[in-house]
Amino acid sequence: MTKELAIQLADEAGFSQNGIFPTEKLRFLPEVRDMCAAGKCQKYDKCWSCPPGCGTLDDSREKASQFSWGILLQMTGEMEDDFDVETMMETEVQLKANLSKFLDLVPEGEKCLAMSAGACSICKECTYPDTPCRFPEKMHTSMEAYGLVVSEVCQLADTPYYYGPCTMTYTCCVLFE
Secondary structure (H helix, E strand, O other): OOHHHHHHHHHHHOOOEEEEEEHHHOOOOHHHHHHHHOOOOOOOOOOOOOOOOOOOHHHHHHHHOOOOEEEEEEEEEEOOOOOOHHHHHHHHHHHHHHHHHHHHHOOOOOOEEEEEOOOOOOOOOOOOOOOOOOOOOOOOOEOOOOOOOHHHHHHHOOOOOOOOOOEEEEEEEEEEO
């Protein structure tokens, strides 16, 4: 996979913005994982895509170390006001749909690692922890669950994190060899 092709596929998949970054500069921080453990999103220890179900921070570092570069992918929604929850939710759903489309466009046999935004939402009710994930090939762990500060990855990709008032941007990334 070339960086140029990844950018082309990101455009085809419908992302608002994208940027390329080197994986060796990624920082996997326990402080980010600590925010997960604090229960801010109420998914900690409740699904396979979130800690501790997604593995340790060392597991995350090990998985990512197999890749040399990544593409940051974003969807930005325009909100009517700061409390436009409907647009916020629609933008997250669109990001996840676009990520699936992007991954479908990646040439067969190309090794990659996708990190999404937020917890997995494929199943209405996750099988965690009683039985294995029903769709492990479709489930993506969030960037935060990997211990990444999303705004730092945006800086690495020379891509803004914030797009101004009344906007909501969701961010994901895909790593390549």
